[in-house]
Amino acid sequence: MPKSLQRLAINNNNFNSMPSDFFKGMTNLIDIRIDYNPFSQWNIPDSLQDCVSLTSFSGMNASFVGKIPGFFGKDGPFQGLVYLALCFNSLDGELPHSFSGSSMERLLVNGQQSMNKLNGTIAVLQNMTSLKQIWVHGNSFTGPIPDLSNHDQLYDVSFRDNQLTGVIPPSLTALASLTVVNLTNNYLQGSPPKFKDGVRVDNDMVNGNNRFCTKEVGKPCSPLVNTLLSAVEPLGYPKKLADSWKGNDPCPGGNNEWLGIVCSASPVNISVINFQHMGFSGNISPKFASLTSVTKLFFANNSLTGIIPSELTTMPLLKELDVSNNNLYGKVPSFRPEVVIKIDGNPNIGKDPPPASDSGDNSGGEVKKNNVGIIVGIVAGVVILLGLGAALFIKSRRKKLQHVSKVQIPNEIVMDPHHFEDGNAKKASVAGGGIGSYSPSSSAQNAEAGNMVFSIQVLREVTNNFNEKNILGRGGFGTVYKGELHDGTKIAVKRMESGIMGEGEKGLSEFKSEIAVLTKVRHRHLVALLGHCLEGNERLLVYEYMPQGPLSMHLFECKEDDGSQPLEWKRRLIIALDVARGVEYLHGLAQQIFIHRDLKPSNILLGDDMRAKVSDFGLVRLVPEGQASFETRLAGTFGYLAPEYAVTGRVTTKVDVYSYGVILMEMITGRKAIDNSQPEENVHLVTWFRRMLLNRDSFRKIIDPAIDVEDEALDSFRTVAELAGHCCAREPYQRPDMSNVVNVLAPLVEIWKPSEAGPADIYGLDLDMSLPQALHNWQALEGMSTINGSTSTTLRTGDYTQSSLPATGGFANSFNSMDAR
DSSP states (O other), rough: TTOOOOOOEEOOOOOOOOTTTTTTOTTTTEEEEOOOOOOOOOOGGGGGGGOTTOEEETTTTEEEEEEOGGSSSTTOOOOOOOOOOOOSSOOOOOOOGGTTTTOOOOEEEEOOOOSSEEEEGGGGGGOTTTOOOEOOSSOOOOOOOOOOOOOTTOOOEEEOSSSEEEOOOOOTTTOTTOOEEOSSSSSSSSSSSOOOOOEEEEETTTSSSSOOOSSSTOOOOOHHHHHHHHHHGGGGGOOHHHHHOOOOOOGGGGGGSSTTTEETTTTTTTEEEOOOOOOOOEEOOOGGGOOOOOOOEEOOSSSOOOEOOGGGGOOOTEEEEEEEEEOOEEOOOOOOOOOOOOOOTTTTTTSSOOOOOOOOSSHHHHHHHHHHHHHHHHHHHHHHHHHHHHHHHHHHHHHHHHTTTTOOOOOOOOOSSOTTTTTOOOOOEEETTTEEEOTSSSEEEEEEEEEEEEEEEHHHHHHTTTTTGGGEEEEEEEEEEEEEESSSEEEEEEEOTTTTOHHHHHHHHHHHHHHOOOOOOOTTOOOOOEEEETTEEEEEEEEOOOTTTTTTHHHHHGGGGGTOOOOOOHHEEEEEHHHHHHHHIIIIISSSSOOOOOOOOOGEEEEETTOOOEOOOOGGGGGOSOOOIIIIOOOOOOTTTOOOHHOOOOOOOOHHHHHHHHHHHHHOOOOSOOOOSGGGGGHHHHHHHHHHHHHHGGGGGGGGGTOOOOGGHHHHHHHHHHHHHHOOOOOOGSSSSHHHHHHHHHHHHTTTTOOOHEEEEEEESTTTTTHHHHHHHTOTTTTTTOOOTTTOOEOOOOOOOOSOOOOOOOGGGGOOOOOOO
């Protein structure tokens, strides 16, 4: 690889390996994007440390395992690093302490798939004051939200789906820059916070899994609850307490429902604090002294440090204090003579605080010397091997390069449908054995980064003038036609209904801006929007073509007499997981949140490999106010509409979760969401399905008769049926997030994973090639030439870049990848 390389973007491809020394010596790299490649599991490579100019590293869904290296932090080689994205890997462990004081502006580590996920506290975020965006959701972080009062640029915070505890700090609600905050599904306590007007707060913050004392935003907790929460703050707000402490009364009806709290019957009040054998660490808070009704304080057999607060001596009814078997130190305060004090098992009690431990590096000196010798030897060997390899390569290439007048060494390599955020990457295409600038005189133009503009003449030609024989389907937004480009590439063209997308300068401007957003959304389970056409009143969208059609056809239209085969259960499971992953991406992993609003089998399309992709996401956003019919603005289909959406029009991500649950029911039963051929009481699938689930003996009766049910598969049927029921819960807060759905389905798919055709059979390409081999073959292309003499060349491949570059030539290769993760 050229050492002058500044930007490397190989995201959304199918590379299966990357050497750990790949980044060795690449001191000029400033932007690395390797997201969404099916790499074998690997650690974040140490060779990355050579990229001392790095400002942005994106390794989302790149199969990383292990810990996040400390070299990404303040004392590492990347003094200018502002963007770090490691979402959807299998990382575990804590956020590195070296992050403290770093210049990082955007930290995205959400959705780890490992058993323990990222864990520990998020205290290090307090000293990352340059942060503008924090995405740590979908992990196992514990402890309180730190003070963020110095984060004056922070606008987007997502802490949801962790195990965070404690009171939400006032510093978070007071942030002037904050626009988005997600806190759902933690164990947060205290009063539900009231954020400033204009801050978008997740709808389930109060009704979800959090442990707020009340459901009324801004209403304070009772003084007794506030005192208890203040008292356990120095213990780090332990999760086991947060899990148990519910409501606004520690002694509801005089009962002992709060863990560690014993209440007296008359009068009803707290009489005993029993925190023995809880595994707590931290300090004993002087706030316990405010609990004047307490007679016994038990802290024995934990890992508490610090001193015994002198304030405890003021407790008027205290009879016993047990702090034995901890790590306390300092003088024991003078309690009243009748108070029993137990301090055994604290070796430093009565002594001054222990000195801070020496953190010097002397202990490892000899080992480090030995390591240096080993490293020098290895590096020397690698240099020799590289020298021999380079000599052989130069010799073999010399003859070929005689035909090349000038080869420009690129400082950017892009193999991705996306382009960099500044939009300045030069467009180029690999086609017909040569590399050159894409000509605007072609039948389609690259008008924007990642977006093709097609002429109406081209689209008329490829669809045979929108011939009815080419119609693939009709929907609320328009008619979809099949088209075929001159090189044989098939596309799907959605021709919008006249007037639905707005007219005039404002309507055109809004349409363009929304299309620009949608074309940047790329995921392997979302149908890719390749481009558009705006001419006169025509509004057309060009999508990748999905040859196996909609899921609805396979579920409801397969008949034995026409030779079509119903979907097997294992195939339905995989399709369900594909859809869940696509919607999960829309809900929280894309650059912004998308709510589909019309998720149904006809909007789930299948490719030749029978893998599913979600279509028509984001189209509701294209409909201007005042131009919308009930079907387009409400954007739902009866049978799939969540109750709260149908009644109030209120839209959250849980609307899509409900629709997805209906789809699961359809995949299990083979019945439509609304089936008028059934008796009146069975027309509505969700109602009938819920009723049938109540009787375990009738479970087999709900399964699609077209599926051959094996006994060992029944457990997976029941799991999916239960999941479908949760997704269709009447209250939005009772429904899971799509990340939870993925976590339920993924293990089932592993069990019932079908035997697939090999990649070479599906694509006619060798996908087992490593990245260096692919790049070597790519660089071996004959006919390389200077691109406009520019020294800032972007090289990219089109149409679903595989690990065996180059892709075949043709018009399709001059526009963006059609399938990405």
